[in-house]
Amino acid sequence: MSQALVRIAAGWLLGLMLAVAGGIVAINIVNNSIASPQQPVREYLDALQNGEGEKALGLLHASVPQTNAAMLDGTALQTAAARISGVKYGDAEDRGGNQVMVPIDYTIDGSQLRTEFLLERSGTEWLFFHKWAIVPAALPVLNVTVVNANEATLNGVPVNMPNGRNSFAVFYPGEYEASLSGEYFAAAPTKATLSGRDVPVAPLNLMTEATDGLKDAVGSKVKEFLDTCADTADKEQKLQPDCPFYHTTNNRVVDGTIDWSITEYPAVSIEPFGGRWVVAPLNGKARIKARQVDLFTGAVTELNTVHDFSFTTRLDVDADTVKVTPLLSY
Template identity: 70%
Template sequence: MSQALVRIAAGWLLGLMLAVAAAILGINVVNNTVASPQQPVREYLDALHDGDGGRALGLLRATVPPSNAAMLDGTALQTAASRLANVTIGSPEERAENQVMVPVQYTIDGSRLRSEFLLEKTGTEWLFFSTWAFVPSQLPTVNATVVNASEATLNGVPVNMPGGRNTFAVFYPGEYEASLNGQYFAAPATRATVTSRDVPAAPLNLLTAATDELRKDVGAKVNEFLDACAAEAVKQQKLQPDCPFYFASTNNVDDGTIKWRITKYPEISIEPFDGRWVVAPLDGKAHVEAVQQSSFTGAWFPLDEEVDFSFTTRLDVAGDTIKVTPLLTY
């Protein structure tokens, strides 16, 4: 009977030891997974991927600096996070004051990058399970500028650029792309990668330029003006019309024989200057024909000359409407 009791007791003791071991193993597994310092980081990255800025901000325990908040939610945030690939959350590394650093490695456009997150232990649940939270911080910012424009597109979202500049609060890690794709003005896309709250991101500088469509439309208006001016000069029978072109002669000209036509239209170049868009001086050629009488001999002979001309204009653009005003000096 005593041996049977011993065997029963041994069985119970073994079962108890196995149960304790299983409990310890379970606690360790939980502390290394859902209760680990990596879990808040994992949840934070998921919130970025979902474009849930409110949840991401709460998890990160971050304050928003004075700035534009357009990048902190929705499409803009999803776009920033979608450019991360091959994401790996590393093992926590001990830091002072009961804190740990959790590294995150990933690639953006093929480049291997790393971000570090500082977390602190905030207590335990059910006596055994640790709770962790991000150490409070402030979000980083990205500065953007655009030449001669008051708006741009950042991560697919239209944003205001008062005075051609703005500052945007952003989450990290992420990549932010600015562009300008207007009908008349555009700028090549430029990107900035944000990997840390402490390392300043490269500014997003948009170098705006006139589009081919603007040059084409301005050219059409300039050509229309020159053609109309030549036609009016013929109608008025003037060698020196109120046009960019003229011909000086001391001879008498037979009325009704003067003919003007444009032989070379100006090439259009539009550049930014002093907060405006200016058209470079317009150079071209015009051809005049007439029958003239020599002031000395009285003989009649043909006038057949090509003259160079140059003039400037003022360009005004409002939305999809352009106005070209010739500036002529006489």
């Protein structure tokens, strides 16, 4: 009986030891996987790529600066994280005081980048499993400016730009692209890549330009003004009409023979200046034809002369209207 009991006890003891060993192995596996310092970082990146800003903010334990929050959720956030690829999680590095640093390596648009997350152990669950949390910090701020515009597009989302500027709280890592695309004004896209909370963020500056559509609209109105001016000068038979062009002579011009025409219309150039859009001075050529009489000899000759002319305008543009006001000096 005693030998049988010893064998039974030995079996129980072996089973207990195996169970303890298995439990230790299981605890280590859990602490190195779902309870590892890397896990909050994985969940954070997943939240970014899913556009779940509230979840990402909770995992990052970050404070939000007093800035525009348009980039912190939904499409804008998903777009920022969409180009993150090839993510590799490094081993946790001890930083003392129950803190570790977890590095991740990844690429954005082919550029190799690294972000480091500082975490601290905040306790345990079920006595054995570690709890880790990203150390709190403020979110970075991205500054955006745009020339002569009060709106822009940032990561596919329309944003207001009071007085041509705004600041946006942003998550990291990510890529942010600003652009302006309108019927009359546009700016080429410009990008900034943010890899960490302490990495300086390059501002996005949109250099707005007048579109070909606006130049064509202004050119059409200038052409209409000049053609009307020439037609009116013909009807009124004026050598010096209320137009940018005129002709002076000491001869007598035969009434009814004056014929003005525009031989070269001005090229239109529109530039920003002093918070407005201005049209550069408009230069062109006009031809006058007429019959003239020399007051001294009485000889009759044909007048056919081309005159250079130049004038300025005031340009006013609203949402769907272009107004060009000629400014003539006499």
